[in-house]
Amino acid sequence: MKFAITSKGDSKSNTLMHKMRTYLLDFNLEYDEDQPDIVVSVGGDGTLLYAFHRYKNRLDKTAFVGVHTGHLGFYADWTPDEIEKLVIALAKTPFQIVEYPLLESIVRYQHGGRETRYLALNESTVKSVEGTLVMDVEIRGQHFETFRGDGLCMSTPSGSTAYNKALGGAIIHPAIDALQLAEMASINNRVFRTVGSPLILPAHHTCMLKPVNNVDFQITVDHLTLLHKDVKSIQYRVADEKIRFARFRPFPFWKRVHDSFISN
Ligand code: NAD
Numbered sequence: 572m573k574f575a576i577t578s579k580g581d582s583k584s585n586t587l588m589h590k591m592r593t594y595l596l597d598f599n600l601e602y603d604e605d606q607p608d609i610v611v612s613v614g615g616d617g618t619l620l621y622a623f624h625r626y627k628n629r630l631d632k633t634a635f636v637g638v639h640t641g642h643l644g645f646y647a648d649w650t651p652d653e654i655e656k657l658v659i660a661l662a663k664t665p666f667q668i669v670e671y672p673l674l675e676s677i678v679r680y681q682h683g684g685r686e687t688r689y690l691a692l693n694e695s696t697v698k699s700v701e702g703t704l705v706m707d708v709e710i711r712g713q714h715f716e717t718f719r720g721d722g723l724c725m726s727t728p729s730g731s732t733a734y735n736k737a738l739g740g741a742i743i744h745p746a747i748d749a750l751q752l753a754e755m756a757s758i759n760n761r762v763f764r765t766v767g768s769p770l771i772l773p774a775h776h777t778c779m780l781k782p783v784n785n786v787d788f789q790i791t792v793d794h795l796t797l798l799h800k801d802v803k804s805i806q807y808r809v810a811d812e813k814i815r816f817a818r819f820r821p822f823p824f825w826k827r828v829h830d831s832f833i834s835n
Pocket of ligand 1: 615618620733794
């Protein structure tokens with residue numbers, strides 16, 4: 572089996588990365604940074620997001636596992652003092668795979684047929700570069716509302732505990748193939764109206780955002796922020812691809828939610 576390790580880059584994560592690499596090589600696993608079967612991310616959720624984007628072109632061939640060197644992460648759920656256990660499990664046992672849904676976003680532009688496709692593990696957000704964001708929101712080709720406000724956030728189920736949660740969105744179990752659209756400070760009065768609640772869309776529904784006035788936007792995809800000019804539309808749907816996590820022990824989603832947000 573071929574492995575790669577990504578580190579957050581701080582000294583604690585780097586030390587742990589080197590230790591794991593030595594252990595795994597001792598177990599005769601092969602280090603392959605370009606075509607790994609398994610990617611170990613050492614740091615936090617942000618490090619796993621980075622690893623996901625680095626290996627997003629081979630998601631069907633790569634499984635991920637996360638070690639956290641700070642607080643308990645949603646994706647990074649192994650502790651540094653468990654790494655010997657993790658190394659033995661990696662080297663000796665066939666691991667289970669758990670798949671989580673991803674978000675596909677396609678940005679199309681005013682001129683020409685050019686488009687950009689992104690995959691997100693957590694979410695994609697859209698904000699105006701200047702002033703209020705005004706967007707027509709279409710669901711399955713039907714006009715749903717004209718949104719006015721700070722921004723919109725489309726998240727995956729595993730991303731529902733991240734930015735989406737801060738926006739008052741629901742936490743969705745990642746076994747459900749769905750996306751969630753949450754509002755950021757919508758303008759609601761007698762003139763302007765939005766639904767005001769987060770929407771949960773099933774896998775076969777497409778959501779399209781179409782600019783009403785301004786056509787330049789700040790679009791985020793997980794930790795990445797990009798400026799898009801002359802945007803014609805932004806299309807969201809559940810991606811065909813999934814992320815695969817290697818599971819060596821049970822750590823149910825609701826327990827992670829409990830341990831992260833209630834107590835542990
Ligand atoms: P960061 O360093 O600002 O950390 C963001 C925090 O979000 C970290 O504590 C991380 O552990 C946590 N996080 C990331 N993914 C999570 C998930 N799926 N469930 C629960 N918590 C999660 O930024 P980063 O580490 O580069 O992560 C980027 C993420 O930050 C974005 O994808 C977005 O979800 C999140 N974010 C949140 C807010 C907010 O809550 N108001 C604002 C901006 C970005």
